[in-house]
Amino acid sequence: MxxxxxxxxxxxxxxDDRHWASWADWLHVPRHTVSALVGAVVAQGKDNAEALRLIQPGLDIPSAYRAREEAGRGEYLxxxxxxxxxxxxxxxxxxxxxxxxxxxxxxxxxxxxxxxxxxxxxxxxxxxxxxxxxxxxxxxxxxxxxxxxxxxxxxxxxxxxxxxxxxxxxxxxxxxxxxxxxxxxxxxxxxxxxxxxxxxxxxxxxxxxxxxx
Missing domain, CATH: 3.40.50.1000 (HAD superfamily/HAD-like)
Incomplete structure (x- = not known):
């Protein structure tokens, strides 16, 4: 039961469209680039956040979240x-x-x-x-x-x-x-x-x- x-x-x-589009805009890359990389890393069994580090190696994602919030470009639903x-x-x-x-x-x-x-x-x-x-x-x-x-x-x-x-x-x-x-x-x-x-x-x-x- x-x-x-x-x-x-x-x-x-x-x-998830808005989420990944906002990251693409923040990292100054085409939105399709982020979408394609997210698909690639997940298909390889990796965490989808690794796609962001392929674009910007060494990216501190929690710090980037905070920076986006401070810039008025944080999460939104x-x-x-x-x-x-x-x-x-x-x-x-x-x-x-x-x-x-x-x-x-x-x-x-x-x-x-x-x-x-x-x-x-x-x-x-x-x-x-x-x-x-x-x-x-x-x-x-x-x-x-x-x-x-x-x-x-x-x-x-x-x-x-x-x-x-x-x-x-x-x-x-x-x-x-x-x-x-x-x-x-x-x-x-x-x-x-x-x-x-x-x-x-x-x-x-x-x-x-x-x-x-």
């Missing part, structure tokens, strides 16, 4: 960043009696922006706020504690196998791989993803049928 559904953020609930199925799906899941948690690898500032969107959820938290990040087991231990139910009663939904479905599965959670965004499409047919994810969905609305069982 699923009692809690937890969601990744980037390319699960919100588009609004309704146009939210995928169209997010609000109806999350609202329907809550109406069905499930606890809805949003928990992903984002900064403290991103957490504030996400809460400002007033998404239908019971908790919104980020790795920056928890002090632990995916794919670490500690992140999912914290998620389980926040859900206040056994791991097997939590369904974690995400697009990125290495950060989402694989470590969540290893932590004992049930998982749903979302075919959305570059990573969701890239690994949709991967044998390990197929074997370890409990569900494979193309839309968050697909979760309603899963949750009803």
């Amino acid at each position: 699923i009692r809690t559904i937890a969601f990744d953020v980037g390319e699960t609930l919100v588009r 609004d309704e146009t960043d939210v995928y169209e199925d997010v609000r109806p799906a999350l609202a329907a899941l809550r109406d069905a009696g499930l606890r809805v948690i949003v928990a992903g690898n984002q900064t403290v500032r991103a957490g504030e922006l996400l809460r400002g969107l007033d998404l239908p959820s019971d908790l919104i938290a980020t790795s920056g706020e928890w002090g632990v990040a995916k794919p670490s087991a500690e992140f999912f231990e914290r998620l389980i504690a926040e859900a206040d139910c056994p791991a097997e009663e939590i369904l974690y939904v995400g697009d990125h196998p290495q950060n989402d479905t694989l470590p969540a599965h290893a932590a004992g959670l049930r998982t749903a791989h979302l075919r959305r965004g570059p990573w969701g499409h890239l690994w949709a047919e991967d044998s390990e993803v197929i074997a370890t994810a409990d569900y494979h969905v193309n839309s968050l609305m697909d979760l309603l049928a899963i949750a009803s069982h």
Whole structure:
């Protein structure tokens, strides 16, 4: 029985377009350059932040975040960043009696922006706020504690196998791989993803049928 559904953020609930475009503008390179490099490093199994260091070797990303904020060019989210199925799906899941948690690898500032969107959820938290990040087991231990139910009663939904479905599965959670965004499409047919994810969905609305069982 699923009692809690937890969601990744980037390319699960919100588009990453603005995020990477803002980095391209900050580093004074074409936006396509950043997009292509992010795809390349992630396909190699590296953290997507490594794409920024290919553009500017030795880049201190936390310092760059602070510099962007001070320059008035920091993180930003609004309704146009939210995928169209997010609000109806999350609202329907809550109406069905499930606890809805949003928990992903984002900064403290991103957490504030996400809460400002007033998404239908019971908790919104980020790795920056928890002090632990995916794919670490500690992140999912914290998620389980926040859900206040056994791991097997939590369904974690995400697009990125290495950060989402694989470590969540290893932590004992049930998982749903979302075919959305570059990573969701890239690994949709991967044998390990197929074997370890409990569900494979193309839309968050697909979760309603899963949750009803």
